[in-house]
Amino acid sequence: MKKIHLLLIKAFVRPFIATFFVVMFILLMFFLFKWIDDLIGKGFEWYTILELMYYASAANVSMALPLSVLLSSIMTFGTLGENYELVAIKSAGISLQKAMRPLLMVILMLTVASFLFSNYMLPKANLKFGSLLYDVRNKKLSFLIKPGVFNNAIPGYAIRVDAKDNDGMLHGIMIYDHKDNNGIPKVILAKEGKMEKTADGKFLVLKLKDGVQYEEQAKSSGMYNPRQIFSRRRFKETAPQFDMSSFDPDKTDPNAFGNSTQMLNLKGIVKKRDSLTKQLDTLKRNTIASLTNNFKQFNVVKGYTKIKVAPKVIDDVILKDIPNGMRKQSLESATNVVAGIMQHVPNWAPRQTDLTGEIIFTTVEYQRKFTLAASCILLFFIGAPLGAIIRKGGMGLPVVIAISFFLIYHIITTVAEKSAREGNLNPVFAMWIAVIFLSPLAAFLTYKATVDSALFDVNYYKQFFVKLFKKRAK
Structure with a gap:
């Protein structure tokens, strides 16, 4: 050089x-x-x-x-x-x-x-x-309880505290439990409490003292019930447990995202594009077959006779060419066919659009x-x-x-x-x-x-x- x-x-x-x-x-x-x-x-x-x-x-x-x-x-x-x-x-x-x-x-x-x-x-x-x-x-890694702010880090719960000591003691605790009871929250109020983990680290235990629990029974039907059951229970001590699996930073499997196009090499992209193309072709073939069945002509005598018949010209107003006794039945049949098509088209079109967009993206x-x-x-x-x-x-x-x-x-x-x-x-x-x-x-x-x-x-x-x-x- x-x-x-x-x-x-x-x-x-x-x-x-x-x-x-x-x-x-x-x-x-x-x-x-x-x-x-x-x-x-x-x-x-x-x-x-x-x-x-x-x-x-x-x-x-x-x-x-x-x-x-x-x-x-x-x-x-x-x-x-x-x-x-x-x-x-x-x-x-x-x-x-x-x-x-x-x-x-x-x-x-x-x-x-x-x-x-x-x-x-x-x-x-x-x-x-x-x-x-x-x-x-x-x-999902961890959460930090801040006084005066509702914390939704635990799935299904909203926790709020008025004050927090240096030793971890919580004061003025309010908990909304949305997990059960058909979405009707269960409210727990306590004067003080403390958070601790179980020995295996899988659960978070909140030891509460001097509190009350409010719970409204879910309605059995959508109608208003004037005798709706509302329960209130006071307690000296209680210790609800919260699942800590959602706080594990290693919980989410990276392979769960592995099918994303940006996370594939050339070989993986080609394989995914071929798979998407096959899905799109299958969807189009099934759509055409389904639509064709609705407009199939039943030529029963075709190929079994040598008699030549001039094709019948159908007027713009098709009902004129249908006998009077068959018009109502024909309208009902056509309505059912159109209703069946309209029922499936909203499912075919978005899926076809999604597959086409994914193929373009690959x-x-x-x-x-x-x-x-x-x-x-x-x-x-x-x-x-x-x-x-x-x-x-x-x-x-x-x-x-x-x-x-x-x-x-x-x-x-x-x-x-x-x-x-x-x-x-x-x-x-x-x-x-x-x-x-x-x-x-x-x-x-x-x-x-x-x-x-x-x-x-x-x-x-x-x-x-x-x-x-x-x-x-x-």
């Missing part, structure tokens, strides 16, 4: 690593802002939040990696142009294309790594993230694993020529230009993907439309950088307009 190649690789790798971790940090902050209400103040351990952020960072690679490639390539060639190192490279007989070759090899390695990451590691990370986030959002996710790799190559061929043209390094102008081009790429991809999911655009074309749209721009910028074009030189345009106005003045 030539020294010039090693110089270019070092100049690229350093800003790439820095920008990649900076972008990942920013995206993680966005993640925290989004889920801060479900994470902060819920009594979660710090390592649980870190584990959730670790799995979320894997999903952010799809945005951080292309943006880092674009930004670092602009900064690398912009710094080389600003320090006249790019001029020295060209004066040594090395063209811009030859100077880009070692970095292109690095980008190709990143491309292969990004594809392997999106196909093997990202589905597993999404699987872990989905299961853990489900537990967090449903408050195609989108299948192509996404390739577009992530292709975006690295595309944005490199945009960023490297741009850096050579603008000849500015650092975190100023390169950052603005990089974010602008990345937003264009991201907006095109997002809008096209949304259109594909709605069925307005072919999903394969939708996922590649940004690459197709920006590839001519990358080729144009590479050509302009090769011929040393002053595409972003303000003085060049100033002189151009000055000369243009002088010609017009003459």
Whole structure:
């Protein structure tokens, strides 16, 4: 390897690593802002939040990696142009294309790594993230009793306390039990109590003292009963138990989310898409067969006679061609057929829409694993020529230009993907439309950088307009 190649690789790798971790940090902050209400103040351990952020960072690679490639390539060639190192490279007989070759090899390695990451590691990370986030959002890890606030962490119960001591003693306890009695809550009031776990940790025992329990008997029918039974029971001590299985962070099986498309690799996506296609074909075949049976013509004598009969022309008003004695029966029969069809159509149509949407989504996710790799190559061929043209390094102008081009790429991809999911655009074309749209721009910028074009030189345009106005003045 030539020294010039090693110089270019070092100049690229350093800003790439820095920008990649900076972008990942920013995206993680966005993640925290989004889920801060479900994470902060819920009594979660710090390592649980870190584990959730670790799995979320894997999903952010799809945005951080292309943006880092674009930004670092602009900064690398912009710094080389600003320090006249790019001029020295060209004066040594090395063209811009030859100077880009070692970095292109690095980008190709990143491309292969990004594809392997999106196909093997990202589905597993999404699987872990989905299961853990489900537990967090449903408050299954632990709960924190706050005075003056109803807590619904225990399924079927709402607990409120007026005060809480440092030793765990609760005062002014109110419990609404919604589990039984057909939705009519059972109310328990107690002056004080204390929470304890059983030895096996499966149940939470709330030892209550000096309280009263109110319970209304459920109605046996929907009619009003003036003699509705209402019971009240006072107690000195009682100890209701609550099931703690819902608080186990390991309760939710990650494999329960394993059929989600985002948590499958290419092989799993193809298998799921084939299964969905078979289900859709079966649904269409059964629908057609069911509808065809309602409109079947019973040609009993067809094929058993050589007598030719002219087809009977049916008038627009079909009832005119039906004998008077059969009209009522025909109307009733037609009404029953239409009622049967209308009874099944509301079930067929939504199911067909759901299956079609899932098939489109599997195609989108299948192509996404390739577009992530292709975006690295595309944005490199945009960023490297741009850096050579603008000849500015650092975190100023390169950052603005990089974010602008990345937003264009991201907006095109997002809008096209949304259109594909709605069925307005072919999903394969939708996922590649940004690459197709920006590839001519990358080729144009590479050509302009090769011929040393002053595409972003303000003085060049100033002189151009000055000369243009002088010609017009003459």
